[in-house]
Amino acid sequence: MPHFELQKNEEIKHTQTTIVIVEDDNAIGLFLTLAFSEETPYRSILVPTAERALRVIETVKPDLFILDYQLPEMDGLQLSRELRMQQAFYDTPIILMSANLPRGAFAQLKVIGIAKPFDLDELLDTVNRLLNQ
Template sequence: MTPYQVLHVQDGFASLKTVRSVIPHLIFLDYQLPGMDGLECLDVFRATKGMEQVPIIFMSANLSDQARRHKDVFLLEKPFELESVIHLVKQALGDERGP
């Protein structure tokens, strides 16, 4: 089993600050964030050097049509089952062994 390090941040601004020093292998991004919504955060991630191809799992109980149009993210609707999360992580990382 591959170990993973998880970093948790409270809002979009904190996530943008974090990726200045740590380029993640995968991002879970909520649509409804305080201060900056997930779509705004996603756009900044994609415009950040080194972040263009980082897999992003976009999650929300209320995914907008605009969010659904993004073809470069994985969508996870709340509520979700653990198996759905594991499947998307495997798919996003291209790791059939999974976490």
């Protein structure tokens, strides 16, 4: 079952590959977490905003991030920059999803772009490839 936000003081032992999904569209977020729980051995944590994602990574070190580009307050590209400034996440794979992908900053931030609507098999293949490099 997918994990939604962590409780304030909850600590998770890193025994399973973890993906943090930052998606404000609840239907898409639930679809992704269900897909990862049923189709992969990965654990997913769904959060609706960049700010909450930054709080989650205080207690969990994800192996991969999937970010929506159009998030409230801080978009996925800004969150990617914030993550890259933290040494712990400098090399952590990031997938940025949007119907309107801004391609210019992808190379410098080492971000993979996936257009919405996306093909689930393509997304799962990309995730597997990034996690098994």
